[in-house]
Amino acid sequence: xxxxxxxxxxxxxxIKVKAPIAPIVQPQAETPILEVNDLNTWFxxxxxxxxxxxxxxxxxxxxxxxxxxxxxxxxxGESGCGKSTLSRTILRLEKAHSGSVRFMGxxxxxxxxxxxxxxxxxxxxxxxxxxxTLNPRHSILDIxxxxxxxxxxxxxxxxxxxxxxxxxxxxxxxxxxxxYPHAFSGGQRQRICIARAIAxxxxxxxxxxxxxxLDLSIRAQVLNLLMELKDKYSLAYLFITHxxxxxxxxxxxxxxxxxxxxxxxxxxxxxxxxPQEAYTQRLISAVxxxx
Numbered sequence: 001x002x003x004x005x006x007x008x009x010x011x012x013x014x015i016k017v018k019a020p021i022a023p024i025v026q027p028q029a030e031t032p033i034l035e036v037n038d039l040n041t042w043f044x045x046x047x048x049x050x051x052x053x054x055x056x057x058x059x060x061x062x063x064x065x066x067x068x069x070x071x072x073x074x075x076x077g078e079s080g081c082g083k084s085t086l087s088r089t090i091l092r093l094e095k096a097h098s099g100s101v102r103f104m105g106x107x108x109x110x111x112x113x114x115x116x117x118x119x120x121x122x123x124x125x126x127x128x129x130x131x132x133t134l135n136p137r138h139s140i141l142d143i144x145x146x147x148x149x150x151x152x153x154x155x156x157x158x159x160x161x162x163x164x165x166x167x168x169x170x171x172x173x174x175x176x177x178x179x180y181p182h183a184f185s186g187g188q189r190q191r192i193c194i195a196r197a198i199a200x201x202x203x204x205x206x207x208x209x210x211x212x213x214l215d216l217s218i219r220a221q222v223l224n225l226l227m228e229l230k231d232k233y234s235l236a237y238l239f240i241t242h243x244x245x246x247x248x249x250x251x252x253x254x255x256x257x258x259x260x261x262x263x264x265x266x267x268x269x270x271x272x273x274x275p276q277e278a279y280t281q282r283l284i285s286a287v288x289x290x291x
Contacts, residue, residue, distance in 0.1 A: 034103055121200045141178065144162070204237070
């Protein structure tokens with residue numbers, strides 16, 4: 001009798017306790033654009049009337065990896081595995097318990113003043129819900145050019161030309177700049193978020209579930225757009241998703257997370273075609289692929 005397929009819970013339970021997985025090795029001659037070393041983001045569990053710390057939720061636990069310029073690294077796992085906390089820690093939206101993050105050789109957690117401002121410019125993010133990240137009271141012109149004006153990258157009289165260029169970059173018409181977010185579909189709003197992210201000419205973009213709220217056909221279009229922009233602007237992507245079928249189309253390398261830890265990693269082709277962990281195998285079999 002053939003063996004019954006494992007559920008995700010059963011597959012997760014079979015993950016072996018073993019030595020830390022070696023990070024994806026980059027060529028020694030090339031300094032990684034992003035280095036994460038033994039990163040821990042823990043949230044205290046408070047108990048009692050004095051709210052003493054009784055333990056920690058280890059949302060990110062001992063995570064180590066590196067990326068080179070122009071690479072797309074897919075971070076895959078179920079909801080609650082720690083992948084979004086990882087991205088927020090890299091962005092300094094969450095405070096790390098311990099470990100380090102280095103961007104272009106510099107300690108991210110030690111940055112302040114102009115150095116931190118430059119990091120904010122070089123490291124952009126596209127979140128899951130474009131409706132929540134676009135100010136409904138601002139026109140698309142204001143949304144796309146606000147950061148450029150703050151960083152002194154354009155003059156006010158150049159704003160409309162720059163907004164038109166950005167909109168065309170993401171497949172929208174220039175006259176869209178005079179409208180407001182509510183006038184656009186979900187896919188169009190996400191394109192606007194992507195346009196805002198590339199406006200500052202970043203070196204890297206974190207895509208945190210950036211296509212998971214979109215219909216399948218729109219999702220494929222946005223993925224194609226991201227790949228075109230990657231080539232055009234020499235971008236690196238940290239692409240976070242629960243859908244391993246998505247990273248099949250965009251990632252060079254993949255790391256799989258479970259309960260805050262990396263349980264498998266490697267080149268995308270190797271992980272997808274020959275996964276070593278039962279948990280990864282179940283993630284691959286459980287999610288429909290994009291055609």
